[in-house]
Amino acid sequence: MALQWKDYCEIADALNEAYPDMALTDMPDEELIRLVKSLPDFDDAGDPDETVLSAIWNRWVYVAYPEG
Amino acid sequence: MAEKRTEFESLGGNNLDGIGGNAKKITYTAEDGSKKSIQIDCGMKFSEKALTGVDNYIAPLECDDLLITHAHADHIAGIIHHIQMNPERPLNIYADKFTHEFMFAEMTKQGLPLDNMPTFHDVKDGEKFMVNGFEVEPVPVTHSAPGAIAFVVESPDGTRLMDMGDFKTTPVELGKGWEDARMAGVFAKGIDVCFCDSTSTTSKEVTPSYEAVTKGFKKILRENPNAQMMVGTIARSAQQMMADVIAVAEYAKETGTKPRTFILDGASLVQVNNALNKSGLSMTKACYERTGVHVKILDAKSPEARAVPPQERIYMVTGTQGEEMAAMARVSRGENRNIRPSRTCPNLCVNQQAVIPAGDNQAIVDEMMLALRDQGWKTMIPERGAPFVEGETYYVSGHGRAGDMEKVADIAAKNSPADRRCTFIGIHGDETQTHATEEIFKSKGEKVEHITNAQKVVVSKGEVQVSPTIGKASRIAVIDDNDDFMNPDFRYIKQAFNPVSKKWEDVKKIDYEKILVAKNDRGGKGGHGGKKKGNRRHRDMNPALMQKMQKAR
Secondary structure (H helix, E strand, C coil): CCECCCCHHHHHHHHHHHCCCCCCCCCCHHHHHHHHHCCCCECCCCCCCHHHHHHHHHHHHHHHCCCC | CCCCEEEEEECCCCCCCCCCCCCEEEEEECCCCCEEEEEECCCEEECCHHHHCCCEEECCCCCCEEECCCCCHHHHCCHHHHHHHCCCCCCEEEECHHHHHHHHHHHHHCCCCHHHCCEEEECCCCCCEEECCEEEEEEECECCCCCCEEEEEECCCCCEEEECCCCECCCCCCCCCCCHHHHHHHHHCCCCEEEEECCCCCCCCCCCCHHHHHHHHHHHHHHCCCCEEEEECCCCCHHHHHHHHHHHHHHHHHHCCCCCEEEEECHHHHHHHHHHHHCCCCHHHHHHHHHCCCCCEEECCCHHHHCCCHHHEEEEECCCCCCCCCHHHHHHCCCCCCCCCCCCCCEEEEECCCCCCCCCHHHHHHHHHHHHHHCCEEEECCCCCCCCCCCCCCCCCCCCCHHHHHHHHHHHHHHCCCCCCCEEEEECCCHHHHHHHHHHHHHCCCEECCCCCCEEEEEECCEEEEEEEECCCEEEEEEECCCCCCCCCEEEEEEEEECCCCEEEEEEEECCCCCCCCCCCCCHHHCCCCHHHHHHHHHHCCHHHHHHHHHHC
């Protein structure tokens, strides 16, 4: 099923699969948007708000860093 | 016609007598008998599952309007469970922006759908606001977590109550904190009842400042100028981390050397750093404004971090108590992907938190530190209860001691209106600590009362009374049937305290539909472990220990 902005957990998992070695500190919102839109399963023409982007970023950090 | 009155009630474990985390309810009853309430904090108390079968207990959430004093689990961790049990509830949360950012990060970790997120309202020093008929004034205080707040709550009849939150009276390193003049102004307007954090009152003197940490950390830098360093810390207690950053800047300035670079390893530290930046509390910026020195803070996964020479690195890591999944334990096992002992310079591990004497924790930390030494790391860890030594101590608590209470008493005595003296009540401590707090205020000529959980403080026509009867204490037992904190299956059971048998009894199981989304794995291609790893960490980090750690902050 196509990913939409609100699916932040699934987007974070997909980002971590696609970019496992990405450093996430200080990532600009524009870069995060670009990476999400690059995901093959992503299909949402809408614009994300700050809350959505923050949720995706925080969840991505959680799944990407095994050090807790 | 009812008598107008304002009531304060401890819903949670403010007195550590078996009820869940911190939670306090303030209720105003109007002449027509109608009531309005707000709640302060909704925390969690950890349980020893091997003994109780329960992972933790959470305080009730009895109001839709919630004031949060700071971002520690014993003040906030009950909220997400209440949302899961009642996702349609229109919950409004009022707190400092850092606290909000941190809470949001925690809620996304647990996969709370965005539609079910509470509405966050940022509060600021000097900006009063109205909530459900109460006028609320946030007053910054100093604690290990940035953005800690005391709340002055004025009910419609003019009664003014102050919950100090967790506090000490020395300055903060980040953001706003305790100021004698600010608190003097609060008392000058009249406070009817002040509720004081009492975790550490039996300890003498004032809790040392974070400036003391800076001095102690500079000594470590001075004595280990060429070592690659790894420093264990508690992520959300960022005031101490900031003291380390200042130490690095000042040391570089004093010696004319290049400042070391901080490298954050682990999700919690990366998220806290982000929350600080989004809250206008950038450590890099604050350090530069104070010292004129630019100290870099990097992500351990970044290429820039890998390019930093080992002797210029300070890795900040979590896992001070040997938690298996945290970075420090991973380093000790040679499993950390980012941190290895250097072969070109000495290696120093500073565990910036004393061992909490609970369960087999001493053995776990000893084993970890021994393994680090076997790898070539020199190790340092503060000794619990060791006396403060200026220039040596590199860890301090975020809670006030007897000297802090005396300072509050002196400020109140000097500034409170003669016709509106404050009554002080100790909370958030065991009976020994709360009585110690009350004795200090009493010795200074202030009025005091003593309460236990579910015992109301009633203020009517300016008179303060403690209800002679104790209400029905309740809590919710949280049981993870998966026994896996990364993929939990929560069961919630409401419990009530039976005053006759003096035991907690199950009232009912709370049915709910699961809305939290578990973490599927440990980092996809780059991750490690799975369910059993999480399970083991849960076991190693025993709940009694976690509870004591909260007190240690």
